[in-house]
Amino acid sequence: MALVKVVLPFERDQGPRYCVLTHFMKRKHTLKADQDITTAPNTSRLTEAELDIYRRALRGEQLDPSDPVLTELIGRGILLPNTHDVGTYVPTSYTYVESQLTAAVQRALAQATEAMAGIPAHVRELEAEQQRYNHCPSPAGALQLTSVPNVNAETIRAIQTAEFEILTAQPGYRRPKVLKGALPRDLEAAQRGVAVRTIYRTSGRMNATQREWVGTMTRAGAQVRTLNEDFLRLIIADRRHAFFEVYNEDGTVQPAAAWYTQDRAVCAMLAAHFRLQWERADPWVPEANDWAPEGRAGGEPELQGQTVTTKMQRTILRGIVAGKNHKTIGKGLDVSERTVTAQVAKLRNALGFETVMQLTHWWATSPERLLP
The missing domain is CATH 1.10.10 (Arc Repressor Mutant, subunit A)
Structure with a gap:
């Protein structure tokens, strides 16, 4: 992997100020700065030494062909050997110089853009290598999201970029507006092949909008179950992004807030907790075993007489x-x-x-x- 620095000028009349773009590149696309971008100048203004050589050439003086400053000016197309007077040099037109400098910078930008485009793939390659050797770096800490817009923005981003799995546990009541707003996003994830698994409270089977959401999602390949007990509210995407509620010291939950973490250890632990809840939950397939008894509260099933099971x-x-x-x-x-x-x-x-x-x-x- 090579470290390539591309130095670009700002406005010419502002002196030698520079913008440095640094890019890491794949080994197979490695660029050598002294070979592939030699025509890209460090600055569009001449240095004092270069300006001195340029002025001497304008005066028609004999110049040393081995002078590195002269060689640089020739390489950049600013001076050319005078074929009628050996040892002297003539300047190219300023319009030609401008076109050459512009073309050099454009080549540098194209190479930098190509390098930047390769960064995500390169990082994924490194991540795959780390996983092969069971090395999973975990960024420490968690970010507390303190408003509904912030929570929504981060969870939507995680769901939209999920590649293989989305786990959600929703123990509370979800308003029809929220369910309808989330349906297109959740459906898109299921349709592109992401495994979507959701746990609701058993009482959610009485919610008409929730039944509609479940019916649409299960037809797209998602799995939904219900659990008639308390459980944690969770959203886990690819076991790399996890969202969970913010608890106060007295055990109460802060409204409109959530913790967001990318810590691999925490994400794995929360995913394991989800699996335990999932195993205890009952499948919800609306077409097969949905129920919504009229006039009953709490979502409890109608049982005749004493139960058989303990x-x-x-x-x-x-x-x-x-x-x-x-x-x-x-x-x-x-x-x-x-x-x-x-x-x-x-x-x-x-x-x-x-x-x-x-x-x-x-x-x-x-x-x-x-x-x-």
Whole structure:
């Protein structure tokens, strides 16, 4: 990788002030400053030494051809050898000099533009190499966004630039205006192949606008689930950008504010938390299992009589559906594998089922799956 400095003049009548553009370039496109941009002058004004040689040439004096200052002026097209008087030099027209200087600067700008265009790809190459060797630098700290416009601006940017995954957890009520405004952006992400997964509260199934959002998004390939318990509000894009609520010391949440971090460790931890909530949540496919009972509040399912399952058994069933074995489920509940097996057998006998497959099929259609 080469470090190339391109020096450009400002206005000629303002003296030798410079604008330096520094660019890192890919090795395969490396430029040698003393070879490819030799015609780009350090300044459009002559130095005192150059001006002295120029004046001597105008006076017709004999000049030393090995003089580096003379060589520079010839190389830049400002002086030319006099073919009628060896050892003397003649100036080119000022219009020609102007065209040469302009062309040199334009070439330098074109090369600098090409170098700048290669920076993102070069950085991605370096990032890929770091990941190959399990090196994940984490910029420290988090930025507190203290207004709705700031929160929206950063989250929209993260969602619009997401490449493979968007995870969102929305435990609160989302106004119809907010849902309708977010739909085009969320839909565009799903349609370009980004895996979109969203968790809502179970009560959201009663929200007509939310059902419409879910229907549109799931048809585009997104996945939505609901959870009938408290969980953190999160937005995670590509596990590189994470947004979460700002909590006060007393546990209350600051309204219209959010933390934004690119710390890889924090993003990974929050993504792991999301996965735990996701495994406990129930799929929301409006065409298959949507429900919105009239006149009911709180989003609780209509259950006839006493429930069959206990809270522990419901947690076990969610673990089975998520593909976990009894030992792993037991660790999560802080009970033994034998206890999990016994609970499954007890519930199977209570329902009159012979196999776990029958039990999981019943669970998939039972309103009890919407209980905490």
